[in-house]
Every structure is written in structure tokens, then in C-alpha cells.
Amino acid sequence: MMPYALVALAPLLHLLAALLVVLLHLAGRARGEAGEPLTARLTLGACVLACGVLLILDGLALVQGAPGQVRVAEWFASGTLRVSLSFTLDGLSLGLGTLVAAIGLVTLRFSAQYMHREAGFHRFFIGMNLFVAGMLGIILAGNAVLAFVGWELVGLSSWMLIGYAFEQETATVNAQRAFLTNRVGDAGFLLGIALAQLWLGSLEWADIAVGAGHLPTLYISLLSLGFVSAALAKSAQVPFSPWIARALEGPTPSSAIFYGAVMVHVGVYLLIRLEPVLSAAPGVMSLLAMIGLGTALYGGIVGYAQTDVKSALLFATLTQVGLMFLACGLGLFQLAAWHMALHMVWRTWQFLAAPSYMHLLDAATPPAPAWLRRSPRLYTAALQRFWLEPLADHLLTRPTQALARDVRAVDDNVVHHIMGMSEARRAAALLGEEAVVKGRGLAGAALMWLARHLDHFEQHLVLRGIGGRLGAGLRRLGGWLTWAEGLFEQPRYLLLIVMATLVVIL
């Protein structure tokens, strides 16, 4: 049993590498061009070690048979809720884990050259380390909570990498959009976790698989729907697809590989992991099949109309992932697993070679099938990607914004008045003519003191070295942050409603 506990090292090594790069960056070592070899060596070291660990375990598993569930330690427990640091080591996770670690190694090795002299070199490597750690976490995790941690790490790092060129507004907008779309899936994942704990009393994948057999179909369907929605969002299935086309803002190795080749498959993995649960929920299975088929059609048709290399490859990928979802929906999990693993490898190469795509073309692109070419209406639909994004804005985002407007009006007109903070007084306070807050008593005074010093610290830190350019940069950054905050505000309410609805249903 014990050697298998080493599997924890695979994601941890990448986390450690990320942490070390952060610390060394703060210490001034992993900085600028001079620090590039250090960052690259740390990261590649982590990659090689993680690959090595996984290969050793693969070897062991080949000889001894895969160990299945491996529990390393208890993570935390509260009442009936017990979460352990456990890993599911079967043929699927070990094989796929090794593959992802190897792709990580290849990609990071690529990036060490490709990203040379980039201002965001270190930031990029931090993001990539977190990403690989998250991916390995999802794949190797023995329970839903650990997988969720990986899930979130992946989400966070992809946000960092799409927004790599944060000085450009498009990059930040797209990063935000991708991040927010994925939050919908995260909510589903959390719902799945909550229901599993509620109805099955355990979050271990193995227990969920066994326990699901004893639940009524409705319960199973609800439980699996949570996870399925997470899988749909992460794998950019219809109607979540638009976010992934926005993920192309990052550097080639990250945007292409992870959104185009690896991360997009993770939903399929989750479905395969949940095979026993899904098999007991025929309704969900047919939903999956339908969505998979829909995505495949969507990706295929839209792909024909793409004019830029990265988008063309992305929609091709999406088509294949849709087919994998279809296979899962039809119960062909084994097929989906093979399809996923092999497809991942091919797309990795194809995306990394995207900059030379035109030099790889020796002949004209074959035309789209005749039945497609006949319909101008369908062409418009393909060019506009079936309007998924404007429709979502139309149906969800704008109503939410209107809701936010209403809430803010309530804030301004009611809440502030009750708090005694009218506009005028707020302005006056800002002008320094009137104290907004007065601390009373010892605690109050202490708080005021702290606030003052924090303020001093901030002034000191923020204003130090404000030359013309840095100052302008900071102002601009401030503008973006305000704007980002604005964006964050909106779907909060949306999620709130979704949550509230779910609570009511249950």
C-alpha cells in the first residue's frame, strides 16, 4: 500500500514548484531574463519527478495489479463528514495521469524556449505549474473534494493564463468570461458533492459508485446532474461552448495546449469516473448523448467556417470531445476513454505546431460538404457560432445586470439612508470633512489605529516610485479592477438565483 501513497507527490511537486517560483520571485531571484533558467529548471524538475513517480507506480501496478482506492491520510472530519486524502489508482487514472504529466513536461519544455524574454515568463510558469497540479489532482483524486480542489486550481490557472497579456483589454475580458462560465459548472460540482454527502454519506469515488446503486433513480439523476453540469462547463459543451473560443488570448503553449488539448477533455474523464452512477441514471445518459451530439454538430459545422488556425483547431477539438460525450451517453465509456487519451496527444502536437500550420499545408483546403455549402443561412449561423454567446447575454447577463441595477438603487435610496450615509455625506467624508467611521472604546480605537496604519502603509507602498509611467499604469490597472469588479458583481446574482432555485426544488 505504502508506495502508492507516493502518488500524492505528482500534483504536490508541481504545487511546490509553483510555490518556489513565487517565493524566489518575491526574493528577487526568479526575476527577469536572468531568473528564467532557475524558474524553468525548477518547473522541469517537478515535471520529470512527477513523471518518474507515475511511471514507477505504473510499473508497480502492471506487476501487482492496480491498487484501486489508496487512502493516504484523513484530511478533515466533522460529524459524519469525513474527507480523506485519497487517490483512485486504476488503469484509467494511472494511464491518463502519466499521459498528462508527460504532456505537461513536453509543453513546459517547449515554453522554456518559446517564452524566453517575455515579461510574464515567471507568471506563466507559475500558472502552468498550478495547472498541471490541478489536472493531476483531478485525475488521481480518490474523492470528490480532492477532485474539486484540482478543478478549482485548473480554473484559477486558466484564468491567469488567458489573461496573460493583461495590459490588453481583450485578454482580461476573455479571461473573465471563461472564468465566470466555469463557475456555473463549479456550482454543479459543489451540488454534486453536497448531495453525495447527504444521501450517500461518503465522498470517495468508490463509495459513490457503490452507493449509487441503492438510491432511487431521481436521486441519482439529481446527484449526477450536478457533476455532469461541471463536466459540461469545463469541456465547453453546448451551451457552454463560447468560453473556450475566448481562451485563445494566451500564449500559444498555454492557450492552445490546455484549453485546446488537455483541459477540454477533463469533463469526459469525470464522466468516466462516474460511470457506475451515470449508468443508473438513464435520463442523464440520454441528455449527455444529446448534448454530445449537439456539440459535435456545432463544433463540426462552425469549424468549417473558421479562418484562423487556432480557432479552427479549437472547434475541431470541440467536435471530438462532443463525440466523446456522445459515447459516454451511449454507455461506451471504454471507447470514450481511449478516444480521449489518444486525441489529447494528437492535439498537443497540432496546437504546438499551430504557428507553422500554413507551412504544413501542401494543398488547398478541401471544401465543406455540399449540403452545408448550399445554405447561406447555415453559413451565417456557423460564422456567428450559432449565437450562443449573444443569446446567453440576452437571456442571462442583461437581466442580471438589470437586477444589479435595481439592487444598487435600493442600496442608494434605502440602505444608505438608513445607515445615515447619503450621497452628500459620503462625498463629504471622502473630502475629509467628516469622519465616516468613529471608533468607540478600546476596540474601536485599536481598529482606528490599525486602519490608519494600514492606510499609511498603502500610501507608502502604492505611491512609492510613482513616476509618470508607473503612475499611469497603476491608474489604468485601477480602472480595470473597477471594471472587473463590475463584472464580478453581475453573475453573483445569477448564481444566487440558481442556488436559491435549487434549494427550493430540493
Add this chain to the structure above:
Amino acid sequence: MGHAHPHTNGQDGSHALLHRLEQVLPAQAPIQDFVHHNTLHGFQHLHFRAALAAAEAATGNQGYETPEAFRAYFRQGRIDLSDLNAALDETPELAPDAPAVGHITRRQVFLAGLRFDLEPLPAAALRWRMTEGGALRRCHDDVPAATRLVLLTRQGGEEAMLTALWQACAAATRVAPAIESPPVHESEEAALLWDRHRVKHEAQARLDGLLARFGKDLSLRGLLMRLAGEDLMHALRPYLVRHLAAHLDLGLAAWRNPARARGFYAAWLDSARRDPYFGYCELTGWDTLLERLPEDAETCIPQELDRLGLPQTRRAAYLETLAKELPGWSGMFLWRHGHPGYGGETTPVHMSDYLAVRLVLERLYAQQIAATHFKTEVSLFALRGYLQRHPAELLVRLHLFAEDIDPPLPEWLQAQGHRLVWEACGRAGEEDDADWLAVARLILDSHPSPRVDTGREVAEDGPHQAVDPPHVQPFPHPRRRGEAWSLFLLCQHLGLHAGALAELGEQAPRALLACLAELTPERMGWVWLQAYERHYRQEILGALAANAGRGAWKTRDEPPVAQLMFCIDDREEGLRRYLEEGTPGVETLGAAAHFNVPHAWRGLDAEQAVALSPVVPSVVVPAHEVRELPLEGADGVGMYDRHVRRRRLRLDWKARLIQGTRLGWMTPAFMSLAAAPVTLGVLLGKAFMPATLGRLVERLRLGFDIPVVTRIGLSAPNDSPEAKPEARRLGFTDLEQADRVQALLRNTGLTHGFSPLVAIVGHGSHSLNNPHASAYSCGACAGRNSGPNARLVAAMANRPEVRALLRQRGIDIPETTWFIGAEHDTCDDIVTWYDEVMVPEALRPALGRLQQDMQAACLLHARERCRRFVSAPLELSPEAAWKHVTGRANDYSQARPELGHATNACAFFGRRAFSRGAFFDRRAFLVSYDPSQDPEGELLERHLVINGAVGAGISLEYYFSSANNERYGCGTKVMHNIVGLSGVMQGAASDLRTGLPRQMIEVHEAMRLLVVVEHRLDVLTAIYQRQPAVRELVDNEWVQLVAIDPDSGVLHRFLVGTGWVEWRPEGPAPATVPTSTDWVRGRREPLPPVLIEQGARAT
């Protein structure tokens, strides 16, 4: 649709508009045909400096490097004080030797302003410097120690001195209020009335200013950005780019707009009318708008402009502004407009279509913004009406959103303003201005405009609260906030303490600031650039002067061991140098690598011929086609058939893999699954041993295809009909061949003294994963490899018929001489030799030796190149260095396979003898030309017109891409995404990025080309006078011109307006080192020229 042109003022107007657009938009061809050209080609008729200014006015793009960059060069010693002083001397408008005030000369002020950052600070930063930054405790860090000592001669210590100086500066820069402070009003109503008046007055002035710009350099988008803070481009760009990219696609998409044959406007309209997209975007009135649009662009444009309410006089400018908002795509559209049928594409591309779609889309999106914010429709009339009714709103909005109002509002006022805007957007109809007035009043009070200056906040800036001095003279330049800080720093740098400043008189501070203000950003860039150029000019000319008389083969009294003719490319300077060092008996020459045989080349496997001919200074469309054919032999033809079949098979499967995995459903599934296992091995191989894998794949490919020995079919029967570009003929007649060979030999001076072996070496560059690959290849062959040209001209020169003709014309090529073609890969330093089997037996040993010498030179050259690659260790053996460069060429993760023309700096026209024996760090274009054979300069004239333009084009493209990589270049490669095979975008929906990527120019030093020509002054002057193309480049200072006398080696520099001025070396002569290797070893930085002992002489 016929000929569609945008209608502005009738047909003439549209031609004028197109001409103007050609001037201001990037003129880059689709990326596969990337050719270097002057980025500001449209302004080349102007003086360099004026062109930069005009381009900046038109596009907003700065054309000089930033002062910070120049200051860094100064610190690195790439510019020194003598350069700066000389540059100031050469800028007479600055009158550097006149006094600024008292004993302080203007030069002192300018030097301080150039070398140090004296920019005014924003109020908050200033406050911080004063309180926390220690600005009053010690002199600024930049102040040299000696100056600081001068400052500290007074009693009282540093802090007292600085405080006194600051007080003096703060007091001196206060501005008298333009109008009285607001009167104290008797009642609140009176105050309100007064403020209403002020707001209205102020708002009207600003509105007039804004609307005066509308249609000139401000589009509807720009106007709404300043009024509503919303950039409609965010929504418009991705939508437009999809349609544009589909229309201009050159073969990536499998499916394009079915209506595209009717032109862009019609195709777009056809799609848009079926498209509910705008409805989902909640754009009001989109469907009726589209329904009512005319069917053709020519009707649409004036109609849209009418609707906007634009007067006739501003229409062309408006369209220009629109086009410039997406310069890359507009430029590509215009390029395709000018090159109909490019790449076999039949889709019509007319600029008017593009402009019409832009106009309609702008209105559509603007309508929504205007409706949300102003409850009005989009027209100049309606917007003006609304804004005049709402002066307070206008004022607040402008302060919030117009970036040119400096300084920005304080945060709390911004918050208030944004709240008002937000509330206004939520309202159903137009309301009055009352809400806004309160905030507008606060803005006016806290933020006085330049015209309504209360002078209040100046006092806040400093710790010193002084009363206004009476009768202050109006300051001659626009007052900039915090300029007390500029003055404060300037005084420190000039060594002026408060006392000394006072001694200079009451007007001194203003005079100093006025003098400093004369150093505008434009002048600053110009002076710095001149200083930078002077530094390297001194070094290069110094080396040439010291090298006089050293180089071999000034005359060819006996034949050299071998002669090698390379491309004039700056990258060949290194290889030639090592060849000369290793084998001093050889002579190297340089000629533009089309080698005078422009032709359409059809390689053995090619389906069609490609032009291998120059496109600079004008496009040469070849009239001849040359084919590569299998060598007839015992089984040559049978092999060839098998080669064709197997190659076809391989390519079919490759296409199935590359294209088949992206299009469709089941094919991609099967193909990608089948390919995956091998792919994993390939990925690992590419990651860890790219060179080995590259070689393996190459071997496998060749083995599979079966190598075929080839020859070229170069001759046509002598009675063939005349070859024309429109009726291309296969092969050249004997006469044509003789003409071409003769021209090449005459141009390069190789008319006698032939060696037994004459190698003609073309060049190319191969690298993986590089969208800009053609920018690395041969510029003389439209960005393609020039090996075929070398092979062709060598084959011509070997034909007895041609030699007989040449002999009649006085060029006697001995029978013992053999020409051989070759190609040098500038990326991996591998030389491929052509037609070796045809070399006479007697010359085989000599060829073997030459190939060995070449190989040795390639290794050493690779090592010299490696010093500029950070990934290569500094100490490398030549073999290891060569492995490194071949590894780079095969490494798909390498964003810098080679550095291209980066570092090109000068061009030498003349015999190699005058530069042979000196080290030029791969910075020189080397054009062979023998003045002794051309006493009247006729050949030289052609050289200057053609090769001068090629060199200037390359150097200027590098200049602009380096000076402003974000705007004139295309930024970093790592986010590039090839679109439509036309260019690269950043991400998936950006503007098309033109120019060179950052990775190509990192080590480049942005300067204008220094052209050194070997001939007498009178001959050069005559050429200059009769050749407008030369005059344009020289007079407008796009290049710098220097003459070197063929006999004495004396140098003269051409100064515009003055004429020839003798150049004499200053300072120490350049060092002498035994070999290049001794000089470059262990050094990464740019190296100055030195003399090299070995290789200068032939023995």
C-alpha cells in the same frame, strides 16, 4: 458591380482617398510573401524627420525610441557625451550655444533634459517625493557627484539648500489666475447662477473643440468614447473580423460566404439580413436599418455620411479615420484591392465595400450607445443639440472619459460622475441637467481648466505657502502641472542653488523652463537618434580609414584560389570574413542574390512556378520559366516516376493528417487516434533532441521519396519568340543568357582574373513553427530561397555558347574555369552544392578543398552567431556551436531560430578590398562593385537605385519595428495566430498585426543605414543630381551617405545642404586582433569594428 470606389467628391475624390490610404495604412503583403520595405513608404517623399512627424500626426505612432531607451544606451556606452554634443550642433534650430540665461548655455539645459528624466510629476507623486521620497533631504540620485559638490559649497547643509531651492522653484512657477476668483455671492441662488454660467461657458468651449475635430481625426467611435466612455470597437471588432477574415481568406477556411463573388459589402449584407445577431445584442432598429440599406457600396457610403451630417469637406478625412481604426485589416484590404487575383483568388476585393460596411456597423453600434446615454439618434445635429441642452452633463462626461484632460479627476469625483452616468443610462427619456450641475460645479472648483485657473492648487503642491507675486508675465508655453519639479531637478543638474538662481534674475526660472520646453519629444528623439548614429558611424568609418590599403584583391593581378559570390545580405559578412581568414587566397564578392536571372522557378516537385525575382524597388515579373528536371541517366527516369508516386502518396497522407484532423467528424476521430502513438514519440523527441529528430525525419522523408538527381532546363532555342511576363517562355536563349551573365559579372567587377572555381552562393533560411519565415529568406527573391538563381546563373556561365558570346564582349572566361552554384542556409549554416556531378574531373580535388574550407568557415560563423543567443553557452567549440544552430533550426519551440537582419547598420558599395580585413559584426551589406571598371558611374547608378533601395528597405523596416514595436511592429510572437494565411492576429479577433515581431528585433540597434560608396566625389555628385530615386533617399536622409575614394581611401560624408565634408578619424584607431574569433570570444554585446590580422592579405 464593376469598378467600385468610395465616393467622396466624385471620382477624383475617391482616387485621392485611395492614394491617401495607401500612404497611411501598412502596405504589408500576405505573410507568405513578406518582403522588407520602408514601413513609412507612404511618407518617403518627405524628409525622414518630417515623415515621422507626419506619420505620427496621421496614426499616432511614435517613430523614435523612447528617451528611456536612449538613456540606457548612454549608460551602456553606445552613445557618449561627444555624440550628444555633436548631435546638438547638427540641430541648428536648437541654437545650443546661445545663452539660456546668464552664464547658462542652452546646451547645458538640453543636455540635462536629454540625459535625465525632468518630466513634471503628477500632484500625488510630487507630494510623496516631498514627504517620503526625501527630495528635500538629498540631491536627486541622477545628479553627478561633481555637480552635487558645487551645489553644496554654500553653508547650511544639503537639506536647507534643497528646501530653499524648492521654495524658489515653487514660487517661480506659479501662474497668475486668468480671471478673478469667483466673487463672494450674497445668496446661494446667485452662486448657483454664477456657476451655471461658468459651466455653460466652459462646456460650450469644449463642445466646439470636440466637434471641430469630428470628421477630421475623430470618428463617431472616438466621439462616443469621449462622451460615454464606451468603445464600440470592442463589440464591432470581433464581428467585423470574422466577416473580413472570411472574405480575404487565402485558403484556410473550408467554407466561405456563398455570396462572396458579389463583393464584400453585398456578401456581408446578404449574411447580416439573415442574422439575428444584432437582435440578441439588443441593438435597436437593426432590422429596418439593414432592410433599408442600398444594395451597393457606392450608394451606401454617401448615404451614410449624409445621415451623419458630415459636411462634404470632411468626408474623405472621416473615411480615413475609420480605416485607421483597424490599420492592419484596412491595410490588407487595400493591398488586396491593389492586387486583384492574388494567389489565384477570384473573390473581388474593393476598398469601398470595406468602408461601407465599416460605416454601417459603426452607426449600428453607435446608435445603441447614443440611445442608452443620450436618448437620441446618431447624427452630428442630434448629438450637438442634446449636448448643448446639457452643458453640465457634457462637462462631467468629458472629465470622466476624455483622456486628453489632464490631470484626471480625483477618485471621489470620478465615483460621483460614474454614478450619474449609470443612472442616466437607466432612465427612459431625456431629463434636465439638474443632477449633473452639482458635480460639474465640484469639478470646476477642484479642477480648474487652463483658461479658468484659480491658481489654487499650485500652492498646495509645495510645503511653502507664498503669496502670488504681482504682475507675473504670462508663461510662453502651456502650463504643465508640477513643472516646479522640472525646474527643481534642472537647477540641481545645472548646479544652481537658490542663491545662484536668484542671481540670474527674476526671469531666470521661466527662461530655463522655456528653454527646456523647446526640447519637445520630437526633438529629443531626433537629437538622440543622431547621437546614436554618430557613435556607430565614427566607429565604422574609423575602421574603414584604418583598413585603407590592407584588403586583398583590389586588383586581380593573378587569379585567386577561388572566387565565391554571395548575396549582399548583411548575414553573409560573417561567413565571408571567416572564409577569408581561413583561406586567405580566396576572393569573395557580393551581388543581390537574384544574380541577375529573375525567373519563375519550378522545382522538381512543384506544381507551379514561383517568381524568384526582386520586388524592391519595383516588382519584376519574370518572363522566363526554369524547370528542375530529373537527370537523364540509366535509370534516372524510372526512379523519377517512382519518386513522383511515392511523394504524392506521402503528401496525400500528410494532408489527410493535417487537414483531415480538423474538418468533419469521423475522419478526424480515426486519423487523430491512429496518429497519436507516433505523435507521442515525436513530441518527446522534439522536446529533448530536436536536431536528431529533425535529421531522422529528413532522412526518412528522403528515403521514402527516393532522391532524384536533377538538372535544370535553362536553355531555349535561339529562334524562340520573345519572352514576356504575360507569355512566359521556358528557358533563356543563348543571347539572353550571355546578357545576364555579362551584367552580373560587370556589376560585380568580376570580368577578369577568373579562378578555376567560381562559386555562386544563394541563400535561404529554414526554421520550424515560424509564421514570419519568409522574412528570414532572401530579400532579393521576394522572400524565397535564392539557391535556384545561383544554380541557374552558374549553369549559364558554364555553357560554351555563352562563353563564346562573352568573349566577343571582352569577358574572357578561361576554359579551365568552372562555375558552381550553392545555397547557404543562414539559419543552420549548412551549404548545399548544386550539380556537383557536372564538375570536370580535374577540378574535383579543388572543389573538395573549397567545400572543406566552406564547412570550416560555417562552423566558426555559427560560433560567432551563437554569442547573440542567450541559450547558447558563451564558450562553445565551433562544432558544438554548429550543432546548436542546427538544433535551433529544427526546434519548433524556438521563437528565434535566427536573428535575421537584426543589427544591419551599413552598406558598402565597392570592392571588397576596402572592407576586407576588418570586423563588422555582421552589420554590413556588402555590394561588390569595381569603380575602376566604371569611370562614369553608370553601373554604380543602377547599384544605388536597386540595391540601395533593398538595403534601405530592410534597414528601415527594422528601424521602425524596433523603435515602436507595439505599433509599427507586430509585438510578441507568443500570442500570434495565423489568420486566413494573410497575417497574424494576437488572439482570435484582433487587428491584423504588421511589421516584425519583437523576437526579431531584440538585438537590433535602430539606426538609419550608413551607405559607403567607393568612387570619386564628382561621379557620385553627378549620380545624385541625375537620379531622383537616389536623391529622395539621400536628401530626405532616409540613409546616410559617405564616399570612399578608390585610390586614396579618403572618406567624405555628404551633408544635406552643405555637400561633401571630409571625414577625419577622431580618437584612437581601432584595435587589431589576430582573428575574428579572438575578438568575439566570450562577448554577448554588440562589438565595435576592429582590424583583423589574418585574412586581409591574400597570403
